[in-house]
Amino acid sequence: MAARTVRRATAAILTGAVALTAAACSDPGNGAAGSGGPGDSAVVGIAYEPETLSPLLGYGKDGNSKIFDGLLAFGADMKLEPALAAALPTVSADGLTYTYKLRPGVTFSDGKPFTAADVVFTYRTILDPKTNNPSRTELDALKDVKAVGDDTVVFTLKYPYAPFAERTVLAIAPQHVAGAQDVNTGPFTTKPVGTGPYVLTGWSKGEKLSFQANPNYWGGAPAVKKFTMAVIKDDDVRATRLRAGDLDGAILPPNLAAGFTHDKTKKTWAAKTYDYRTVTLPTHHEVSGDTAIRRALDLAVDRQAMVDKILEGAGKPAYGPVPTDSPWFAKGTERRHDLAGAKKILDEAGWKPGPDGVRVKNGVRAAFPLWYLSGDKLRQDHALAYASDAKKAGIDITTQAGTWEVIEPRMKTDAVLAGGGSPGDPDFDQYLLLKSSLGGDGFNNMAWYDNKTVDRALEDGRRTDDPAKRHAAYDTVQRELVKNPGYTFLTHIDHLYVVADRWDGLSTQTEPHDHGLASGPWWNVEDWKPKGSGATAK
Template sequence: MTARTVRGAAGATLAAALIAGVAACSGPGVTAAAADAVVVGIATEPESLSPLLGYGKDGNSKIFDGLLTHDADMKLKPALAEALPEVSADGRTYTYKLRGGVKFSDGAPFSAKDVVFTYRTILDAKTNNASKTELDAIEGVEARGEDTVVFTLKYPYAPFAERTVLPIAPEHIAGAQDVNSGDFTTRPVGTGPYVLTTWSKGEKLSFRANPGYWGGEPAVKKFTMAVVKDDDVRATRLRSGELDGAILPPNLAQGFEKDPARLGAPPSGSWGTYAARTFDYRNVTLPTHHQVTGDVAVRQALDIAVDRTAMVDELLEGAGKPAFGPVPTDSPWFTAGTERRHDLDRAKRILDEAGWKAGGDGIRVKDGVRASFPLWYTSGDKIRQDHALAFASDAKKAGIEVKAQAGTWEVIEPRMKTDAVLAGGGSPADPDFDQYLLLTSSLGGDGFNNMARYDNRTVDRALDEARRSGDPAARKAAYDTVQRELVKDPGYVFLTHIDHLYVVNDRWEGLTTQVEPHDHGLGSGPWWNVESWKPRAK
């Protein structure tokens, strides 16, 4: 999409964009001052920088390239391939001709064998890549000479080309070490526009421009991603000049818009704000292994007891949309008629009819079980905290006690089987990318896939039909089935889809935004194309 650059925007315009609580701030020793340097903030960092373990699988990894990439409008375009793939009539064979003259940052030539190595390694059962089911359609991948790669699919998987934005790893380095624990996981070598120079975990990732990049050496010579979570600290360091860019919630971004002189302008220019549409949602997992959230009646009641519109208006200041599933209401994949109206009276009736009767303190009880469960959200994430508290407040009105509490992922993850979590997700590329990992019963309890351990046979069949069909109408019908089942049998309560808002030092040209996924920060934001930025003429 084309970036919407906002300067001095009114509150109504700002309400069209927001942040998900992820991204941005510097740590000790991070300074954003050099004329050819950019420092931006991220709230989380990857566990690994190896694409073999999942890093950069949706593109924009900076260190690596895929066969294809996305432009600003999220349309596929060639990267390491010289053109879009040739697809056989039956939709089961994809042939890629590779770009000539490309080298890895260590000077070694890139060729078809690196592509084959990357995909075969990810699909290897010994590789700890939680996203390998995304490549389930691949039957085989082979090199034909140095410059051609052919994928053969088990079935005509319609969005397969979208999967080939996956970064390519060098066989001569990654293939000579343990895929799960070797040095390549923290000292990667790729063909991308930047080379990692240092990674101080918990503090920053630093990159320098790759002088041999096939797309031309970037004008931004040094690029740093600073790691910090707190919104207020992020804004403070942005004002002080330690950061060139940050993602901020609307109340803090408005401060930069309304009175930049008082709040502090960047040392070498003014501020610009950039709004991005997203597929980024917040939801509450309803674990099937908990005696309260495992009850379908409780899930149905919670799904209509929540006031999604109030959450958008009050928590997001209008910067988002009510969410009724992983698909935003403005997507062509959304199933009309699956919107859930806030209806507290009906929620109470559902619980009454299911035998959940109000106790003396107003909290319902059934067969000696109190309608109470914990809801975890990640520490330092104000957006999740606000959603968790609002959800708990709405649930209490229906007679259900939700005990919201903060913790790190290290604390939360072991509890996900029985405890609810204020979670997030969303992928704009294709509905399969998000819904399969989120909902298929075969991935229940597989890390952060299907965190609720949702188990619905009708949904399982529809998800398989959708990913195995090359017919757009058949795929739409299958995803309609999924969304209608989520009304009858909610495994999650979807709350909001959140837009993202960024504040950036206005000394560079070429900044745009894309339609963004949930995981934004490393590869998204106005710096998704930092390699194309140019200094603004003075």
């Protein structure tokens, strides 16, 4: 959960984007028509925009950046495929050396050649402590990276890190551009140059990102020539603009997506995800940091009711960062809805009901605030349901809406209705979510969770490539979260997208929490073909 995954996220996704006004929405594509327009243009509505477009600062670390490519990429089935690399890496017997041969003839959008030096520059810059990349710890295993000529890159690890190849989907920056300016503040952060299928033509903060197809893309020139992402924070506004024809597609919560069920000009796409909603229980608050309060809330919350009523069945209960259908899920860590059990835990811990029904211990009322992101209906509904369930157990939770700028300074002591989740390896999400040393590090470990057993297990899981040992480590993490839950995990959410039925080649992947910009049916927009064109998707 780097930056803003349970946070605001580096690449997404998760920030205080401003709602698009009617004036800005009236022509969101800057000439690209909405629903029913030319087949070579598309405009989609997303909820959040990135804070930067520089891979050196976190953008494109999980692939699908549109402007850039990684050495590898995830296909529709989430299996790794060659991208800027000509083939999957060769791995040494001890798991410490990864060698990549590069794809020949690739150029950046400015016409300059892509070489091994760009790969070395990208990774070394990210690892430089002077670079403001909140996801640096994701590359902790990397000891060195070097170029062997122009067409070969060799990575050397400190220890066998099983998912290292999955880390090499991160976007590659051009040394000749980004290396000639301040990495943290230079113009490259908003005016990037990459090897990807699209070139950024404009970015109006809080309104839209505009792209044009890269005619020299190594994978073939995209059929969708103009692509616009309209930044529309409010769910209802996105649905309204989609219905009005200003948008060709949008991500919507289940209740709003249902409104397009009978629209024969549009199709709804569902994506399975690792995306969860959780409540942070700050260790530094005298109530939420109390283990009995945490355990009681874990039982008092009715997760299935949230799935049924808030998600309308488009999701499942969450008991931790790992979905229950993942092979990494620790069976037996499911928590039943047990209000009587929650009350018993509080009674035994000395939290007794006061005159107003709110429990008190040593003069302290069982009360704390819970913040959620303004305009995010799903978070609001989860927060209200959680507070209602808590009240039945005698815990008074006051819900409040705010932007990330308002919420972030309060996270050490105030609870937050947060989101997170990353497909693939459990290290990707759990380390940043739970490692005690990352408490206070931006949107990593937002609850300041501090559990030494979990810390050791996270290191054990990260520092071995033995499958049995790794499963044992992450099993330990999940079972410790039952004993002392620093977060109340609520639901895992399926993402729903409504898109005009005008193209072939659409599909969805298993998605992370950070979505919209790099996820959804437009994860492969470069492969879309207008219906009836006679062309086939790549």
